[in-house]
Amino acid sequence: MGIIIWIVFGGLVGWVASMIMKTNSQQGMFIDIGVGIIGAVIGGWLMSAIGGRGIEGFDLYSFLVALLGACVFIALLKLLQR
Numbered sequence: 001m002g003i004i005i006w007i008v009f010g011g012l013v014g015w016v017a018s019m020i021m022k023t024n025s026q027q028g029m030f031i032d033i034g035v036g037i038i039g040a041v042i043g044g045w046l047m048s049a050i051g052g053r054g055i056e057g058f059d060l061y062s063f064l065v066a067l068l069g070a071c072v073f074i075a076l077l078k079l080l081q082r
Contacts, residue, residue, distance in 0.1 A: 005058070006037070007033055007037075009036070009040075009058060009063075009066070010032075010033045010034075010035075010036030010037035010039075010040060010066075011029065011032050011033040011036055012036065012063075013035075013036035013039055013040060013063065013066040013067055013070050014031070014032030014033055014034065014035035014036030014037075014039065014070055015032045015036070016067060016070075017035060017036065017039060017067055017070035017071050017073075017074055018031075018032055018035065018074065020067075020071055021071055021074040021075065021078070023074055023078075035070050035073055035074060036066065036070055038069075038070070038073050039066050039067070039068075039069035039070025039071070039072070039073045039074075040055055040062075040065070040066035040069055040070070041069065042069035042070075042072055042073055043055065043065040043066050043067070043068045043069025043070070043072070044065060044066075044069065045069075046065075046068070046069060046072070047065050052065075
């Protein structure tokens with residue numbers, strides 16, 4: 001059951017990040033999930049690197065950290081597509 005919750009969390013984060021970064025119409029649901037999961041990893045790593053806490057559960061802080069990471073990931077993908 002836990003993996004399903006993480007996939008839903010990743011999908012939600014990826015979807016919100018794609019709306020913020022204006023790539024929502026270009027991506028599908030599976031891309032949103034992937035972006036959200038990768039974004040959570042990137043966000044958790046970035047926060048740990050600067051001395052903050054990473055993603056430890058399902059709360060607003062974890063959502064915002066994952067969202068930040070997903071936006072960074074989308075920005076990197078946009079740079080690579082040029």
